[in-house]
Amino acid sequence: MFPLRCSVRGCQGSLERQDRSLRCPAGHTFDLAREGYFNLTQPQDRRSKNPGDSDTAVLARQRWVQRGHMQGLVEAIKAILAETSLAMAAAPTIDLGCGEGSFGKAIFADAPEQFCGFDLSKRAVRLAARHWPEANWVLANADRVLPLADQSVCRVISLFGRRPAGEIVRVLEDGGLCLIAVPGQDDLIELREQVQLSGHRRSRTEAIIGELTDAGLQLVEHRCWTHAERLDKDAIEDALAMTYRAVRNSQNARLAEVDAMMVTLHADLLLLRK
Numbered sequence: 444m445f446p447l448r449c450s451v452r453g454c455q456g457s458l459e460r461q462d463r464s465l466r467c468p469a470g471h472t473f474d475l476a477r478e479g480y481f482n483l484t485q486p487q488d489r490r491s492k493n494p495g496d497s498d499t500a501v502l503a504r505q506r507w508v509q510r511g512h513m514q515g516l517v518e519a520i521k522a523i524l525a526e527t528s529l530a531m532a533a534a535p536t537i538d539l540g541c542g543e544g545s546f547g548k549a550i551f552a553d554a555p556e557q558f559c560g561f562d563l564s565k566r567a568v569r570l571a572a573r574h575w576p577e578a579n580w581v582l583a584n585a586d587r588v589l590p591l592a593d594q595s596v597c598r599v600i601s602l603f604g605r606r607p608a609g610e611i612v613r614v615l616e617d618g619g620l621c622l623i624a625v626p627g628q629d630d631l632i633e634l635r636e637q638v639q640l641s642g643h644r645r646s647r648t649e650a651i652i653g654e655l656t657d658a659g660l661q662l663v664e665h666r667c668w669t670h671a672e673r674l675d676k677d678a679i680e681d682a683l684a685m686t687y688r689a690v691r692n693s694q695n696a697r698l699a700e701v702d703a704m705m706v707t708l709h710a711d712l713l714l715l716r717k
């Protein structure tokens with residue numbers, strides 16, 4: 444059973460599995476949704492101004508990942524993790540902003556019961572639970588208190604997802620690892636130039652490293668992953684839908700005549716240790 448904690452304000456009791464529910468010692472229960480995930484959100488999470496990605500963005504991301512554009516990135520992530528002293532199947536790993544779950548399954552396929560994905564989009568966790576039912580999936584707001592005890596996990600991953608630095612440090616055991624992927628400055632630069640949406644190169648990576656190291660993690664490794672990929676029209680549309688909340692019609696019109704495009708994919712991979 445994955446070491447989850449009750450999310451009722453002020454409770455924090457550890458959750459035990461009883462048939463199709465999770466139950467804390469104070470009697471709060473959370474039922475397994477029909478689709479195979481637990482909803483640990485509280486009313487304040489559901490009122491969040493940022494309730495996770497829209498269905499449109501989640502589905503575009505799923506098509507994008509399923510087309511195989513990220514296969515090289517999966518290999519790069521596995522290589523970084525394989526170089527650490529933690530075995531891939533070692534004890535609990537969480538994924539903050541797991542989306543539709545393809546990365547989790549591709550990276551941790553051998554240890555589903557030790558893996559738990561968190562996302563605030565119901566659409567995302569439903570897809571993830573359908574895709575990899577053996578793993579644990581939780582609807583939760585990763586920007587609030589995580590439903591996990593202090594020092595209860597040995598690995599945190601966040602792939603283009605949430606990075607609550609203080610909470611990551613709290614739930615990681617000493618010596619635990621945190622692997623973060625963030626879009627690199629050249630990611631989709633050709634596409635961004637074409638639609639003239641922040642076509643300039645800008646990297647947030649240094650600021651992100653600063654936030655995480657200020658919170659108490661040490662940077663072990665910083666690697667760049669880049670790849671040139673030819674996108675057809677559908678892939679271009681998905682890339683825009685999963686990257687920008689709304690692309691204005693005028694910007695879309697600039698792409699109307701483009702049938703295919705070579706683009707750069709670029710991610711910064713950060714490995715940190717507590």
Ligand SMILES: C[S@@+](CC[C@H](N)C(=O)[O-])C[C@H]1O[C@@H](n2cnc3c(N)ncnc32)[C@H](O)[C@@H]1O
Pocket residue numbers: 493494495496497501504508539540541542543544546561562563564567583584585586601602603604605
């Ligand atoms: C760019 S997607 C990345 C998804 C996945 N990691 C991947 O790389 O395919 C970001 C994800 O973070 C989720 N998200 C956004 N705000 C969140 C929050 N406060 N708590 C949990 N998840 C959140 C979104 O719903 C979305 O699935």
Ligand SMILES: [Zn+2]
Pocket residue numbers: 449450451454455456467468469470471
């Ligand atoms: Zn409780």
